Amino acid sequence: MGIGKRTAFGDLYEHFRQDIRRQILDGTLRPGEFLVSEVRLAELYGISKNPVRRVLAELERDGLIEKIPCIGNRVCERPQPLEASRIQPPRTPAPVATLTLMVYEVCYELEVYKRVIALFEELHPNVKVKLDIVPNAVYTERIIEALSGGDQGADLIVLSDHHYYQLAHSGHTRQLEELTETAFPALGEVYPQLLSMYTSEEKLRAMPLTFSPIVYCCNTGIIPDPEQLQLHGWSDLAEAARRYTIPDANGLLRQYGLASTISFRRWLVFLLQNGGFVRDKDGTRRIDLRASAEALQFFCDLVHNNLLTPDEQGGLKADHFLFENNRVAMMMSSYYFMNDLQHLSVRWDVLPFMPGNVSGSTLLVGTGIAVPASGGNKELAHSLIRLLSSAEAQSQLKLGVCSIPAHRSVAENTRLFNPAIHPAHYHAFAGFMAEAVPLMELGVDYGQLYRITRELIYVWSRLESAHTVWDRIGERILSPVPG
Missing domain, CATH: 1.10.10.10 (Winged helix-like DNA-binding domain superfamily/Winged helix DNA-binding domain)
Known part of the structure; x- marks a missing residue:
């Protein structure tokens, strides 16, 4: 359909x-x-x-x-028909209530949200939903303004897990209303890992709507059958990357085997896969410096020998650009960024496995929706959240984008598949979920992650080894956490 x-x-x-x-x-x-x-x-x-x-x-x-x-x-x-003398004059129509929904500009699910909003307005004829679409670069700042309840207020806010991570670091998540399963039964249908994305001080502050694990995509014009790769671990991944990196007679490269950016949503995957994060007896995670250094060095060697690109290049995505122009065989990506690929002429698929080392873990990213505690239309805001998190709306999200719905039975329903949008192995994510970890569970706050990322510039620039940099990170940023 x-x-x-x-x-x-x-x-x-x-x-x-x-x-x-x-x-x-x-x-x-x-x-x-x-x-x-x-x-x-x-x-x-x-x-x-x-x-x-x-x-x-x-x-x-x-x-x-x-x-x-x-x-x-x-x-x-x-009821019996009323006599003319008993007919009352028509009542004045109820005033129209307006709900303001704030959303970031580059939101792949926006068109589906608009359709659900149209249905919500049909169900609530005296309610209009106003979309406040905000540029990504200033979105966190605008959220903080909205939470203050001033002129830039909002009744609902769409939050990526990274936005929530930033708000948690600054203490602003306390200005979001707590959500409970009693009020929102759909929470019982959501993957448990997604709830921790939006939990602070043991209180859930947003309803998860969609999510995306970090995975590998392949150009099926170069690798026709991704299942035949049989990537069981890091050595298999490195060998496949080497095999598909092809030089020409002049020493230039015709094709890279693997491409990745230096985004923390990429290198953190390797730390997870090498046991770089371990749980203490109380269940909290901490960083194992030695395992993290080994993982980061492997990541650097892997992609420096293939294609490593900055996270930002004047707004250009170099890895995606070369992938879509048939110059890259495999690329680290996410289901969210697959939405950029669906309109391309190049044929592509998601690899149906996650090659790890100690584990096959990967990082989860997500999108949710929250209600500011200062909002004035909470009952209506709750109604819209219930509709967006319903099985029906979640099904339409799945059929409309590559992003995965948070509702587990909808996400894993293989009959809900749109071949015009989804890659052949779209449902491979179900095999990754058991070991997938969201950013909020890593035990590193936003300030620490920002400082770690800056230190890693020495590694990306090949000025220092990963072991040297991680020793300094442990001493200056993570101390007194032992490694």
Whole structure:
């Protein structure tokens, strides 16, 4: 089903809403008759119980049914037509409420969010949702302004895990409302690792909506069958990178085997895979300096012998540019950045395995939605979050983008697959999730990570070895954490 059309959920929901009302009004369901159970209605109309309950609440509000506790929903007696003298003048329409949703400019899921918002406005005719789209470069600053409740306030804020990480470092997550499973039952359907992305002081501050593990993509014009690579560990990865790095007769390279940026979302993966983060007896993680240095040195040797690019090159993504122009066989990427690849003419796929060393771990990134504690429309904001986190909306997210929905049963439903967007091995992520770790669980705060990243410039520039730099990081940044 094309995502450009009316969503399947919207069609099914509206059909149920109109059909049940018609049956009551035309007498198919007679006064005094009980409706079948909510579970049975959900089965009959192909929707979940939450939208069934919304429609039943609407019918009860309109006086068409009455809820009998512990029994069910009964059709009300039809009111007699009113005499002309008793007709009241029309009521003044309820004032329109506005919800402001703040979102960063480069948000791959934005078009799907807009469709869900349109449905939300249908369900709440007196509510309008205003999108405040903010440039990425100033997004964290604008979030902090919004949390102050001033002129730049917002009722809902879309947060990447990195934005939340920055807010946690500055103490601003306390200005986000706590979310509980009692108020948001969909939290019980979310991968547990995603909850820790948005948890501070043991309180969940945002509803996870989508996520993405860091993985490897391959150009299937160069590597037609990624399964045949059989990359079981780092040595296999290094050998494949060497095999597909091809020089020409003049000593120039025609093709790189592997490309990566120096983003911390890349090199941290290697630290995880080499046991660079270990858990103490109390369950907290700390950095093992020796294992981290070994991992970083391997990463440097691997990509320096292939293609290592700065995280930023004037806004250009050198690795993606060369990958899409058939000059790179494999590239470290994420499901989020796969959204950049879906419109390319180059054929590509995600590798169906995660070659590690001590473990096959990888880093998780994600996107969630939060409610400022100072917001004035919390009830409506909660309703929109419930819709965005519903199985129906999560299914539309999955069909519309490469980003993975946070709702586990939706994410792992292999029948929800869009071949126009998704790579052939899209569902490979299910095999990585058991060992995937979000940034918030690494035990390194944002300030430390920033300082570590600056020190690593010596490694990227080949001015110092990884072991030398990590010794200094341990002494100046992580002390007194032992290594």
